Amino acid sequence: MSTNSTPTSNKITKVAAANIAVALVVICLKYAAYVVSGSVALYSDALESIVNVITAVAAYVAIWMSAKPPDSDHPFGHSKAEFLAAMFEGAMIAVAAVLIMIKAYNGLVEGVTLEHSVLGLSINSFATIINAIWAGVMIKWGTQWRSPALVADGHHLFTDVITSVGVVIALILALMTGWYILDPLIAAVVAVNILMMGYRIATESMSRLMDQAASPEIEARIRGAIEANGIGALQAHDIRTRQAGRALFIEFHLVVPGSMTVDDAHAICDRLENSIEKSIEGSEVVIHVEPEYKAKPEDSGAVPL
Template sequence: MSSATRTKHDLIARIAAINIAVSLTVVTLKYVAYAVSGSVALFSDALESIVNVMTALAAYGAIRWSSKPPDSDHPFGHYKAEFIAAMFEGAMIAIAALLILYKAYSGLVHGVVFEQPGLGLAISVLSTVINGGWAWALIRWGTTHRSPALVADGQHLFTDVITSVGVVAGLAIAVATGWYILDPLLAGAVALHILYMGYRIATDSMSRLMDQAASPEIEGRIRGVIEANGHGALEAHDIRTRQAGRALFIEFHLVVPGSMSVDEAHDICDRIEHSIERSIEGSEVVIHVEPDHKAKPEASGAVPL
């Protein structure tokens, strides 16, 4: 692993460690908001943030594990550990949703008594502002550094922000109008929303664990780089990609003239590999060289050179 790659891994790990501290701060604020107000809706918000702490810990562990270099048992590295953390996050969200639904049902049956709703709302607004800023930063950094665990955490926090805004607005209406039944109803709506988001995070991570291909935009860039740097070869075909955490594995067949020497073909491969790896961060390229009678101009996605 190069020093630049190691530095990037360390940076992502530091961000994940800070994420744990931010999550602990937010969950403390939200629990205080629930404790002083007695609101079931604010309880649901606090419970989701407890899940945030658990998933922040899982994300940190996965990021540290995924940064380990390849070994004899894992020659392609440990990148997929981040997808496992994202799936764990989806499962934890689902559990939190069920607990919130139970609390909301209890509030509907037994009623809710507010104590200091104004103070609770003020503390909840503060925690929401912190969460919103941090969610934006996590998604931005996770996308920049190709970290699925950070992106998943940021997306989860962003849904937390959306639900918190809804809870605060609804609770303010309930206090102003005296319609206290809105409180457990809001908690139920929060539960259903985060249950859906947990499902989306888990299914997306499962798809990537099953070697999901790169996006059409990335695959288009790969073909463009091959076309621009493949002079001397005749064609590239059977281009395949698979995403594994921050790594993107790319492989394809490169057709060269049958009379070309091994050295010449190797030089072309080196030129293409280096160009792709410079253009697409985290890419690892494998090229299979074939003689001209193996050309497949009719193949889908073939790149004539």
């Protein structure tokens, strides 16, 4: 099946594939840390890493699907598949939180015995460093390439880093004080923290599935491109945007003199479309041409030309 082979799409797909490999390495390290120590808190960290693997695979599939070109059934493309992956991540994080809560409760009731804790903490800390570096890479590249799936995975991993640091600190305190009850308690805190992250990812993805507008920074760039390249027209108004994965759909009305020929108006539209689509990668522009009596007051948000 053919896919969109733009350089950005190829880069995103490669990063998504690498994300699966990183997640597998980290889960092996964290599970080893739990096995050697018997810590419920380290178990909670390892369990979240299982979710990382599942969501990494889901993100890869969604990114592959979103790169497919438009077809007769999906004339606007498949970009929203990335938002579905982000929502799936939110749901899986919630499942992990419940499982961790169950393990923490059992630890509180039955007690916890910690063994080889220093070795377990060392292994876990190494895995955390890997996650921290990779989370930063995912968020940076996902934001730069406007990939919701990469950004969601990056924030998820960053949450994993924060909770891992908390786990390490709590276990050190438990070992120093002998208060081993801190181990299941910190696991419960981890569960609440990742549950909140899952809720945030799911709600943000739902908002974008409902055609959320572009950011103010992107809208300012659109207006700037219209002002710089709309020479010959009179005004642009009713500028609307909707984000669909990496695709950004832009439409507006362009007011031209009533005496202007169709050829001249079309030339202005071509110039505006090329300028905006070159400035904002992944954008698709639709312009509706109107005669001058359709102009709107400037306080309505219209762009004078």
